[in-house]
Amino acid sequence: MKVLIMGCSRTGAQLAAQLDAEGHKVTVLDIDTYSFRRLPTNFGGTALFGNGIDEDALRKAGIEEADVFVAVTQGDNRNVTACQIAKHIFNVPRVMCRIYDPLREEMYSTLGLETISPTKVIAQLFKEKMEGKG
Amino acid sequence: MYIIVVGGGRVGYYLLKALLNEGHEVLLLEKDARICKNIVEEMGSVCYRGDGCEAATLAEVGTSRADMLVAVTGDDEDNLVACQVAKHRYNVPRTIARIRNPRNETLFKKLGIDVTVITTNIILEAIEREVPTHPLTHLLTIGEKGLVIVDVKISPESTTVGKMVKELSLPKESKLALVIPFKGSAYVPIANTVLQAGDQIIAVTTPESEEALRASLRGV
Numbered sequence: 001m002k003v004l005i006m007g008c009s010r011t012g013a014q015l016a017a018q019l020d021a022e023g024h025k026v027t028v029l030d031i032d033t034y035s036f037r038r039l040p041t042n043f044g045g046t047a048l049f050g051n052g053i054d055e056d057a058l059r060k061a062g063i064e065e066a067d068v069f070v071a072v073t074q075g076d077n078r079n080v081t082a083c084q085i086a087k088h089i090f091n092v093p094r095v096m097c098r099i100y101d102p103l104r105e106e107m108y109s110t111l112g113l114e115t116i117s118p119t120k121v122i123a124q125l126f127k128e129k130m131e132g133k134g
Numbered sequence: 135m136y137i138i139v140v141g142g143g144r145v146g147y148y149l150l151k152a153l154l155n156e157g158h159e160v161l162l163l164e165k166d167a168r169i170c171k172n173i174v175e176e177m178g179s180v181c182y183r184g185d186g187c188e189a190a191t192l193a194e195v196g197t198s199r200a201d202m203l204v205a206v207t208g209d210d211e212d213n214l215v216a217c218q219v220a221k222h223r224y225n226v227p228r229t230i231a232r233i234r235n236p237r238n239e240t241l242f243k244k245l246g247i248d249v250t251v252i253t254t255n256i257i258l259e260a261i262e263r264e265v266p267t268h269p270l271t272h273l274l275t276i277g278e279k280g281l282v283i284v285d286v287k288i289s290p291e292s293t294t295v296g297k298m299v300k301e302l303s304l305p306k307e308s309k310l311a312l313v314i315p316f317k318g319s320a321y322v323p324i325a326n327t328v329l330q331a332g333d334q335i336i337a338v339t340t341p342e343s344e345e346a347l348r349a350s351l352r353g354v
Binding site for chain 1: 187188189190209210211212214215218219222223235237238240241244245
């Protein structure tokens, strides 16, 4: 599977490392090359400097061949914009998006993006832990 | 008309002022408390502090009764999201977004943003108009119909000088609307109109046949 990850955040780097270890073809895109320090030294994928909301940068990162696009930068709006470019301009088969704001997450989920709101998920996990289910 | 403006930078500030002067009900949404305070001190309570991309903020300012939302922050992604939230959650009939990266126009249109203003292209077009050697200039895009209005200059080197309009092989989507001669007043061209060096021709065409139109009007 060819995976393009936008944002070498902690989540982005963790995901990239895991997928790479499992033998997938991974490319990570970030606007700050310093973020690539988060990747493990044995990372076999590609770390690329570039802006994920720029079509040219996405094309260079190989979005046209990607099976999955994941946007995990710190900015909700950047993530949804990149995902919509991936979905509507490049027709990437699967497009996934981190959206912190639960309201925005709900809306983009109804608009057809695969979304995860860490805010919602983590609050739920804490709650379950408190209730002794975790 | 109730208009919500998102982004209190220079564009937002002057837009707010102009729209208020025209007598509209306008509200500016701005995240920065300091900018907000300055605007309220100057113009009264026409600025609300909040994130225009957040559904909660938009609910507080009564977005569901807004006739139009204009997003003019400096970031394309923020403008896109503000317009999408306005459209999909609050059914705002008209959304207008400022775009910096011209490539984003296709995406914004696909996602249903009604009007896009691409500042980069506006400056580019102004440059094209000012550079006399440029053979074809965009004057206006009629988005809904997929048509553009262009201005083609006939130079003395054009091989079409002295030919009649009916002798040109114009692409069929193109229509010549007006001839502005080097001297004298403008007129509507007919089949027997003869092209002269220095003529400026205003034509309606599609973006695809632009190049063919330029070639048929100027020759090779």
